[in-house]
Amino acid sequence: MIEVRGLGKTFHRPDPIVAVDGVGFHCEPGEVVGLLGPNGAGKTTTLRILATLLSPDVGSAAVAGHDVVEEPDQVRRSIGYLSASTGLYPRLTARETLTYFAELHQVPDAGRRVDALMERFEIGPFAHVRCDRLSTGMKQKVSIARAIVHDPPVLIFDEPTLGLDVLVAQTLLAFIEERRAAGRTVLFSTHVMREAERLCDRIAIIHKGRILAEDTLDGLRARTGETDLEQVFVQLVESAGE
């Protein structure tokens, strides 16, 4: 479903910063893959390339069988993207936000789809409240509903639990599990080991723009001889440094 090969991206603003350096991994349908790495590792840049927001300098990436450079429009149709700094239009209501994006995605029978999503995420009570008056948790619910308004086969979430309180974060993780059960592909980035440990079928560990390892949790444990993911991570980083 997601196929990344030798991806590279350097920012020139104006000094060159190599953000992503030969990244490769893949995700299958019905699979949750975690992109795990510290701040500045290149997670956001990688996900932005997959969401067709940035174009790679080298390498290739395909989502749902479509190349991100050649067929960006098809890629955008197939993904539900939730950016790390995601925001909502302050002067639109929750319902309007969902309707707007349902229109942009040409969702057939948009009204019913929006109703269903509002019920699923318990948005109903504040459907007509302007987004700037919503609490952080409510906002995140609206953002997630907005990202999947077109029921995409691939979900790309950039640090979705960042800044959320425990309860909302739990709801979100439960939602990701539900999507997996529905046969969707989920790729999400995080720097929280516990989240990765709980959810991921496979984990790609990224550090300084490079993938250090890509395996199941058990595979990573076996490879490093450590049981704790944190220790696994530390050991991979140290052996990469040599």
Next chain:
Amino acid sequence: MSEGPAGQWGLRQQVLRMFRWDLRYQLRDPRTLLLMILTPLVLVPAMTWLSQSADDRREGPLVVAAPIAFAEWVDSDDALIVIDGTLEEPGAPHGAATEPAGQGDDETAGETDDTEPDVTAPLAQVILPVEQGEPYRVRYRGARLEGSAALERVRTVIRRHEEARRADRFARLGLPPPDQILATAVRDASTAEARAGDLLGRLAPLVLLLLVMTGGLHTALDIITGERERGTLETLLSAPVERRAVLYAKGLSVLVTAGVSTVLALISLGISTALFDMGLDGLDASLPPARIAMAGLLMLPLVVMLTAALMLLAARVPDYKAGQFLSAPAMMVVLLPAGLAALPEAELGPLLALIPITGIALAVREVLSGVAEPGLVLLALGAAVAHAGLTVRFAGQALTGERFLLGPPDRRARHARGDFAVEGVGLFLLAILCLWFFGQTAQGLDLTIGMLVTQILTIALPAVAAVAWLGRPIGATLRLRAPRMRDALLAVIAGAAATGVGQLVALVQSPLIPVPEAFLEQFGGQFEGFGLAQALLLFALLPGICEEILFRGALVGLMERRLGRLGVMLAVGAMFGLIHLAVPRILPTGVLGVLLTWAVLRSGSLWIPIIMHAVHNGLLFTLASTGAVAEDQQLPWYALLGASALAIGLVALMGRGSTAAAEKT
């Protein structure tokens, strides 16, 4: 990059969908509504009122005094009739001139006289009174520049005549001379249509630009810069819409809000002119619809260009606040060329037609007053379409590229490198803006106060404030350390020799950019009525200190890291040339600015260019006021060249030789 199957979800559909939501979003913004209503309700009436009072001042008082026998006027050698601004003997044109006088029936004549205007009439004419006691009537065509000039000539002739008569006539009778002898009534004889066209043509482009800018800026910033700031941009761009559609939808939103506020403002303009019963009575005449349509057509590319420019600005600034901060300089960049076209001297030519905004503003003015040359208007239109196309292209690049999403490079990283070039340009624009708005007004009141206000409040103060505001060390940035004695002495001589530099450049450029006579007179007459010491303080020392603090101090200090030595010399020189807002002075002053910048870089002390500047101005002033140099360019070119070479050589000697000694201290 292909954007997927086009038929499925057409570009137009995408644009309209996004536009609808953007518009709904925009209309819920109290700031948008405030701007849309505030502009028509407050700004437009205020502007109308201002332009009216300006109009009042332009019309001098009517001259009414004791009449004398007209026969004396007719017989006298001074009986001249002014046509097309030149003096002619009272012969054939005389008859034509006296003809309308026969119809004169009211004594006050003047404005209310509705003698049918004759389009073929001379630009100005003196109409002799048929009966004793009637005023002399002067008719002129105010809608044409030459008409106003001709009026001045007529007035001069009358005054001269008056004085001549006064002397012998009253002296002969042994009476004290009365204040004035001739009664005259002045009347603008342009057709109402031409007057209306000229007035509307001057106002329309300015008003339009102002309204589009104020009406569109907030929207552009809110739905472009704000989209990124709020974090909705990434979401929007990951939706299956073409990048082009995003560009067009946003452009349409900006255009519509700007358009609505413009229309509201125009309605308000109509109401407030009627309400104040203003000097816009020229507008009573209805202009031919074809002219109005043509003017509208001409302004269309201008509106498109402005919209695109606003979007470009919005896409490039880091956040909403920065955009607002830049809006004042941006407004000036737009209004300056439009204001240029509203000057009475401006006339559409092949060169001016190509200048953005100026070309169209002039074309609109000439089309509306019916004096346009089709070829030039077409040229201006073509140029404007090209400018609009280019701006749209730039806006398109700015809104579809990666940089739109990422935002401008982090300012802090730039500042950490000591690069404040952008801020330097901003400071310069701010200074021009201040100078333009406040300085000229202040100087109109009183030259001394004007100089003080201009130099200290609009030049030196913003410079120091900007350096402090940016958190730069003031002493080091402005290079306030004491100069070495040797450099200071060199600076005195170099400053004196530098008087040759400006004159040499003026001499070289004179075939291309002649110095207008009026400008020379004004420049020369500026210092009248000042004592030498006072004048030296005011025109030499004060600008020496204040202008150097801005140019060689703040601007050099902020921009040198980014531009390098040569770059900062050229940039600050150019800015120095431009600040005087006079075309003939750009190059001479600019070259002087380069020399002064070089001096501060070589010597490392701001006092050096201050000394040079003060000595330069002081010498020029002393020479002019003592009459030692009555006319400019009295010195031959080789003398000027020699002086220039001396100045350059002396500056080259600065900071030399004692590097080791300087390092010890």
